[in-house]
Structures are given as C-alpha cells and as structure tokens.
C-alpha cells in the first residue's frame with residue numbers, strides 16, 4: 182500500500198505533533214464521552230450504507246476505531262478495512278479492540294491523511310468527524326476521492342453550524358465572556374469543528390474535489406457530555422472550542438477566571454436534560470455522501 186508512514190519518515194507536521202502531544206491525552210481521558218457522542222451520529226446511518234460483503238473500505242481519522250470495527254463486520258472476512266489516524270495512542274487502542282473482537286480483516290495505520298493516502302484501492306471511504314480538521318480541505322477531499330476505485334463511494338460526517346451545536350458552542354461562548362479569543366497564531370486542532378457546517382460551501386468543496394452525486398442528510402442527536410455538571414465543565418474546559426479558549430488564554434489568566442467560568446458553565450449544563458447516565462445537550466451533523474466518477 183502506497184501510504185507514507187509519517188512517523189518513520191520523521192516528517193510530522195506541527196499539526197500532527199499537536200494532536201499527539203496536546204490533544205491525545207485529553208481525548209483519551211474523555212473517550213467515554215467523545216466516542217459515545219460521536220457514535221450516536223453514525224449509528225443510524227452506517228448500517229444502511231451500501232457497504233457489502235467483500236468490499237474494501239478506508240476510514241479516515243478513525244480515532245479509536247469503533248466505526249472501522251463496525252464496518253469490518255459489514256464487509257466480512259472476504260473484505261477488508263483500513264483505519265488511518267495521525268495519533269499513535271488512538272491506534273493502539275483500536276488495534277487492541279480489533280484483537281479483542283477477533284477481527285483480522287481490519288488494520289490500523291498511522292498517517293496524515295492530508296499528506297498521503299493509498300490510491301485507487303477502495304470501494305468505499307468513510308470518515309466520522311475527521312474531515313473538519315483538514316487544513317486544506319479541497320486537496321484533502323480530492324485525495325480521499327483518489328483513494329477510491331472509479332465509481333467508489335464515500336460518506337463523511339461533520340458538525341453542522343455552531344448555533345445548532347450548543348454542546349460545543351455554548352461552553353465556548355461562556356469562556357469568551359471571561360477570556361480573550363485565541364489569536365491567529367494559536368495552536369489548534371485545525372480549522373475547527375464547524376469548518377464544514379455550511380452546506381452550500383461544502384457542496385462546492387466536494388464538487389471542486391471531483392465528486393458527483395453529492396447528498397446531505399441532517400442528523401440531530403443529543404449527546405451525553407458528562408455524568409455530572411462537574412464532569413461536563415471539566416470536559417468542556419479540556420476539549421473542543423471552549424477548551425481551546427481556556428488553553429490559549431495562558432495559565433495565569435485562565436486559572437484566575439476559572440471559578441467564574443466554571444460557575445457559569447455549571448449553570449448552563451444544569452438546565453439540560455439529565456438521566457441516570459448524565460447530562461444530554463443537542464448536537465447536529467451533516468452526513469455527506471458522494472461518488473467518485475473515476
């Protein structure tokens with residue numbers, strides 16, 4: 182497979198180092214919340230995709246790989262799945278889970294999807310909440326298309342607009358009442374979770390990347406963002422748009438403002454639906470499907 186292993190080539194970009202060194206430990210701590218929430222957006226869609234026995238499927242930004250494993254079951258022993266992610270720690274967990282489930286038709290590879298992908302190898306490409314982080318989305322979407330065989334299909338899931346995603350945006354708005362907005366040179370996970378929220382713009386991106394038959398399906402799901410208000414606040418301050426504001430403000434200022442920020446966030450989360458699992462806040466995504474004309 183013509184996939185450059187950026188680690189062996191010692192060619193990690195600043196972006197990949199940031200994901201591995203800064204974001205990965207926080208994501209790992211909150212895996213139960215993240216994977217639980219993200220998988221609610223794929224649960225209803227993935228089983229109905231035209232992914233059939235014997236197909237080869239590529240999962241971009243596979244993270245801990247639960248969706249890759251679900252797809253590996255769909256393609257069966259005669260098919261194969263390759264999950265690609267730029268974070269070593271996530272891939273190690275994905276490999277352990279594949280072994281625990283006895284799935285040997287799935288492999289997990291380390292790579293930066295914006296730099297190198299296999300070409301002309303796959304029947305289907307999937308990505309759940311991975312493509313919004315592309316720094317150059319059109320070339321990266323084109324690279325995903327070129328990973329497909331002619332006529333192959335792709336489906337990626339991305340967050341819709343900020344205002345439809347209070348689970349992420351409301352905590353950021355609260356943080357910004359107390360702290361400055363991150364500067365243009367801030368360390369970030371990429372253009373941000375809402376970079377593909379605008380349907381018209383993403384349709385243009387998809388067509389520019391060479392896809393046809395582009396369709397959008399809206400998914401609205403509440404996700405559990407913490408088992409208690411305290412965990413919701415800790416999660417918001419660690420990960421996502423609010424976490425970025427807090428991190429970029431610098432420790433001294435952020436810690437000085439922490440009590441007020443935490444109190445305001447707690448009040449926000451306490452307003453939301455609560456059950457024995459935790460606190461549920463609305464989110465909204467696009468499921469975008471398209472075809473590689475070849």
Ligand SMILES: C[S@@+](CC[C@H](N)C(=O)[O-])C[C@H]1O[C@@H](n2cnc3c(N)ncnc32)[C@H](O)[C@@H]1O
Nearest residue numbers: 219242243244266267268293294295309311314
């Ligand atoms: C929000 S997480 C989603 C993970 C997984 N797809 C899920 O839904 O649970 C985004 C993932 O994309 C990966 N990622 C971001 N940019 C990437 C890139 N350029 N190449 C490979 N992986 C990337 C991150 O490491 C992370 O695992």
